[in-house]
Amino acid sequence: MIILKTEEQIAGIRKVCHITADMFNELIPMVKAGMSTKQVDDLFKDYMLSHGGKPAWWREDFPGATCISINNEVIHGVPSKKHIIKDGDLVSIDVGIDMDGYISDTTHSLLIGNVNPKVKKLQQVTEECLRAGIAACVVGNRISDIANAVYEIADRNGYGVVYDFCGHGVGLDVHEDPSVPNCPFHGANPRIKPGMVLAIEPMINLGVPDVEQGDDGWTIYTADGKVSCHEEHTVAVFEDHTEVLTALDYKN
Numbered sequence: 136m137i138i139l140k141t142e143e144q145i146a147g148i149r150k151v152c153h154i155t156a157d158m159f160n161e162l163i164p165m166v167k168a169g170m171s172t173k174q175v176d177d178l179f180k181d182y183m184l185s186h187g188g189k190p191a192w193w194r195e196d197f198p199g200a201t202c203i204s205i206n207n208e209v210i211h212g213v214p215s216k217k218h219i220i221k222d223g224d225l226v227s228i229d230v231g232i233d234m235d236g237y238i239s240d241t242t243h244s245l246l247i248g249n250v251n252p253k254v255k256k257l258q259q260v261t262e263e264c265l266r267a268g269i270a271a272c273v274v275g276n277r278i279s280d281i282a283n284a285v286y287e288i289a290d291r292n293g294y295g296v297v298y299d300f301c302g303h304g305v306g307l308d309v310h311e312d313p314s315v316p317n318c319p320f321h322g323a324n325p326r327i328k329p330g331m332v333l334a335i336e337p338m339i340n341l342g343v344p345d346v347e348q349g350d351d352g353w354t355i356y357t358a359d360g361k362v363s364c365h366e367e368h369t370v371a372v373f374e375d376h377t378e379v380l381t382a383l384d385y386k387n
Contacts, residue, residue, distance in 0.1 A: 139330030176214035191231030295344035336367030
């Protein structure tokens with residue numbers, strides 16, 4: 136069931152989303168080659184707790200405060216003292232904060248040091264896919280309009296679009312209806328309405344779209360071992376506009 140949020144609920148979700156944006160603005164410059172993903176996770180966890188929130192992923196028993204996925208890890212990378220960030224890596228940090236029952240969800244993929252130009256382009260195109268998906272998320276359109284907007288850009292650039300995982304409703308829980316795919320699909324295709332709060336999150340692969348699960352039961356890898364990029368924002372739909380609640384520049 137799709138939960139259309141009230142103005143009061145959106146205000147609560149907006150507050151935690153803005154704290155999430157502030158967190159990324161402060162912590163992104165601290166993520167460097169040589170750090171373990173556990174060290175990065177601790178930075179984000181400490182920020183959440185010190186600002187009156189807690190990791191939303193704890194609701195789903197994820198063994199970390201953040202999902203940190205590097206290179207061929209698509210999503211759900213488990214933070215580890217043994218997983219060291221290296222020069223040239225693409226590092227996706229997926230974070231949600233739970234504050235007073237309101238949930239944020241956003242992902243930023245960072246380019247560490249001297250990155251291969253092909254990977255830089257992948258990250259740029261993935262951001263373009265996200266912008267296109269958000270632009271299609273307006274009252275009167277359908278969820279398929281978001282999916283098609285994301286897919287068209289990625290496919291035009293020759294990339295694989297992950298179809299096994301997708302965006303979703305968010306705000307009062309980590310994962311809510313509706314599902315928000317990034318590629319053409321069959322099945323439920325609701326019209327976009329005021330009060331919807333959605334996590335739009337393209338997952339774009341340098342190679343094939345296929346993925347597989349790792350032995351830890353969480354981490355999702357590209358099937359061909361090539362790099363994947365993940366970008367995500369939480370957005371709220373209003374009658375006359377759509378607001379990007381997790382935008383890093385929300386104060387501007």
